[in-house]
Amino acid sequence: MNLLARAEQSLASCFEAAIGSGSAPPRLVAAMRHAVFSGGARIRPQLTLSVAIACGDDQPGLANAAGSALELMHCASLVHDDMPAFDDADIRRGRPTVHKAFGEPLALLAGDALIVMAYQVLLNTGHAFPARLIGLMQNMSAGVGLPNGIVAGQAWECEPRADLGQYQRAKTGALFVAATCAGALAAGRDARPWVTLGASLGEAYQVADDIRDVMGLSADLGKPAGQDQLHTRPSAASELGLGGAVDYFQGLIQTAVDSVPACTCRDMLQQLVRHESERLVPSAACAAYRLPNAMPNTAPKFQAATVLQT
Amino acid sequence: MNLLARAEQSLASCFEAAIGSGSAPPRLVAAMRHAVFSGGARIRPQLTLSVAIACGDDQPGLANAAGSALELMHCASLVHDDMPAFDDADIRRGRPTVHKAFGEPLALLAGDALIVMAYQVLLNTGHAFPARLIGLMQNMSAGVGLPNGIVAGQAWECEPRADLGQYQRAKTGALFVAATCAGALAAGRDARPWVTLGASLGEAYQVADDIRDVMGLSADLGKPAGQDQLHTRPSAASELGLGGAVDYFQGLIQTAVDSVPACTCRDMLQQLVRHESERLVPSAACAAYRLPNAMPNTAPKFQAATVLQT
Numbered sequence: 141m142n143l144l145a146r147a148e149q150s151l152a153s154c155f156e157a158a159i160g161s162g163s164a165p166p167r168l169v170a171a172m173r174h175a176v177f178s179g180g181a182r183i184r185p186q187l188t189l190s191v192a193i194a195c196g197d198d199q200p201g202l203a204n205a206a207g208s209a210l211e212l213m214h215c216a217s218l219v220h221d222d223m224p225a226f227d228d229a230d231i232r233r234g235r236p237t238v239h240k241a242f243g244e245p246l247a248l249l250a251g252d253a254l255i256v257m258a259y260q261v262l263l264n265t266g267h268a269f270p271a272r273l274i275g276l277m278q279n280m281s282a283g284v285g286l287p288n289g290i291v292a293g294q295a296w297e298c299e300p301r302a303d304l305g306q307y308q309r310a311k312t313g314a315l316f317v318a319a320t321c322a323g324a325l326a327a328g329r330d331a332r333p334w335v336t337l338g339a340s341l342g343e344a345y346q347v348a349d350d351i352r353d354v355m356g357l358s359a360d361l362g363k364p365a366g367q368d369q370l371h372t373r374p375s376a377a378s379e380l381g382l383g384g385a386v387d388y389f390q391g392l393i394q395t396a397v398d399s400v401p402a403c404t405c406r407d408m409l410q411q412l413v414r415h416e417s418e419r420l421v422p423s424a425a426c427a428a429y430r431l432p433n434a435m436p437n438t439a440p441k442f443q444a445a446t447v448l449q450t
Numbered sequence: 451m452n453l454l455a456r457a458e459q460s461l462a463s464c465f466e467a468a469i470g471s472g473s474a475p476p477r478l479v480a481a482m483r484h485a486v487f488s489g490g491a492r493i494r495p496q497l498t499l500s501v502a503i504a505c506g507d508d509q510p511g512l513a514n515a516a517g518s519a520l521e522l523m524h525c526a527s528l529v530h531d532d533m534p535a536f537d538d539a540d541i542r543r544g545r546p547t548v549h550k551a552f553g554e555p556l557a558l559l560a561g562d563a564l565i566v567m568a569y570q571v572l573l574n575t576g577h578a579f580p581a582r583l584i585g586l587m588q589n590m591s592a593g594v595g596l597p598n599g600i601v602a603g604q605a606w607e608c609e610p611r612a613d614l615g616q617y618q619r620a621k622t623g624a625l626f627v628a629a630t631c632a633g634a635l636a637a638g639r640d641a642r643p644w645v646t647l648g649a650s651l652g653e654a655y656q657v658a659d660d661i662r663d664v665m666g667l668s669a670d671l672g673k674p675a676g677q678d679q680l681h682t683r684p685s686a687a688s689e690l691g692l693g694g695a696v697d698y699f700q701g702l703i704q705t706a707v708d709s710v711p712a713c714t715c716r717d718m719l720q721q722l723v724r725h726e727s728e729r730l731v732p733s734a735a736c737a738a739y740r741l742p743n744a745m746p747n748t749a750p751k752f753q754a755a756t757v758l759q760t
Contacts, residue, residue, distance in 0.1 A: 160597035163616070168605035169596070220562060225554035242608075244535035248558070249605045252530060255565050256595030263588055270580035277587070278573055285566030287474035295478035295559045298552075306473070 147185035150204035154261040171242040171250040175215045178233045184210045184319040191323025194405040203326040205265035206276050209258040210319050213284050216254035275325040283318025290315050308346045316342025336399035344392035348420035350377040351385050386426045393417040457495035460514035464571040481552040481560040485525045488543045494520045494629040501633025504715040513636040515575035516586050519568040520629050523594050526564035585635040593628025600625050618656045626652025646709035654702035658730035660687040661695050696736045703727040
């Protein structure tokens with residue numbers, strides 16, 4: 141089975157098990173399903189599974205649960221980020237966002253319930269492996285909560301001053317680090333050699349998102365473009381210029397490729413990273429933006445002078 | 451040290467430890483502090499500590515963490531419930547609600563971060579006691595998540611049909627059951643003998659809240675009265691009439707008192723329950739509402755005929 145199919149099947153099976161006895165409020169369950177099963181790329185669980193395989197994958201069910209739990213956290217964050225208090229987005233992955241389809245109260249609750257479900261999914265499989273479970277729970281909590289998880293990342297948008305590097309590491313990088321580390325932890329291995337892969341890939345995703353937002357690749361994104369400028373968010377594309385952001389993106393991908401520790405699956409993992417890089421920011425587009433004076437005058441300049449770059 | 455002081459000190463200490471290295475976004479941390487340290491009665495952690503003491507309290511640090519984690523979940527639910535998507539409340543415990551003081555984006559994130567922090571607090575102390583930790587995490591997840599936790603309880607308000615009993619058990623009862631069970635689990639004991647205490651006390655709190663909402667005890671509540679009618683919520687006071695609701699409340703308190711298992715602290719626990727009962731719905735007020743024809747004609751009748759009572 142390929143990684144995407146394994147990730148998708150695990151997620152469906154973990155989700156159904158966690159829903160429980162069938163007595164949950166049906167519209168809440170429908171809103172959660174809408175949030176989770178809507179054609180996501182499943183990058184985070186695929187990363188978890190890749191690293192688990194590279195580490196021996198001696199408990200595949202635990203790796204499946206770990207990847208699924210992180211994807212549930214990711215989906216929860218998208219539901220809340222799309223709400224009127226943040227992006228006020230009508231469309232996500234080409235479909236109505238959860239609050240558009242089910243209303244704001246259920247969107248708020250669906251996000252909350254998905255956060256708790258992520259822990260339930262870990263517990264449901266992990267209780268038989270207490271030491272690994274505790275590591276996985278600490279790892280997931282660090283990826284989501286304070287001080288440097290994705291919730292903190294989102295919150296940097298509400299601060300009068302923010303460090304661009306810290307913001308990006310938290311907003312996207314933290315859950316990617318959690319994803320690679322979870323693969324190692326599920327297989328009973330040391331997570332530390334896998335931090336750089338998650339961190340550089342996570343930052344690359346964030347930078348790619350910034351680039352695509354400026355390039356207006358709205359249809360590809362399945363969501364409205366120009367959101368960063370609209371919400372005056374810290375953005376690598378605005379900070380470095382589009383050409384600079386593309387260079388930075390490609391450097392991060394190279395760092396990710398180089399960071400893969402020696403293991404039987406090293407080639408496969410490196411290929412996966414390069415493949416994702418091409419999917420995110422096609423190299424043809426990169427080349428065009430590297431030409432002298434290719435930076436369009438109309439490209440939005442980042443407005444918040446108080447955001448520092450490190 | 452009395453229970454309230456122990457609960458309050460534990461919460462402060464667990465909160466600070468979970469905030470971490472000091473690099474978290476300061477306004478998010480301030481919003482979380484505002485949500486948590488605002489004069490709450492700390493009923494849930496006091497219940498946890500009471501039961502832990504009744505069960506020997508051989509790991510007081512773990513009982514402290516378990517009670518604090520549940521209080522963080524309670525605070526998270528209040529932050530999200532107060533938001534415009536639900537109650538649109540300006541005041542909570544006599545102070546501005548989190549979204550009024552910090553804006554909707556930070557209120558949304560503060561709630562999310564508090565949910566994760568609850569798990570972090572359990573992990574920070576519980577990792578040294580894996581078997582108890584896993585039980586505590588399952589217990590807390592059941593109290594908050596699907597199928598019957600407080601998030602599900604809140605979601606029943608968004609359903610076209612709801613069972614009043616299931617709604618009340620989930621909306622308030624679930625976290626009270628989690629609170630009594632957590633005390634036993636933290637002390638390494640069987641949680642089952644403590645379910646009825648939590649369930650009946652939780653339902654009593656919900657019924658008391660309904661009664662107080664109708665009686666218009668706004669100043670005492672520290673929040674606006676009349677919210678149930680305003681939001682056409684299922685309510686025992688509307689369903690049973692005020693006199694019936696008062697009788698039902700007192701029956702629940704008696705069930706709670708009778709349910710306390712034999713232990714050295716039985717008298718103390720029963721007294722605590724009776725004391726809370728008096729604080730919630732003063733018996734003088736109960737007596738007045740039991741007089742024939744005391745039910746005011748102006749008392750709101752519950753509008754949603756589709757809500758069934760069990």
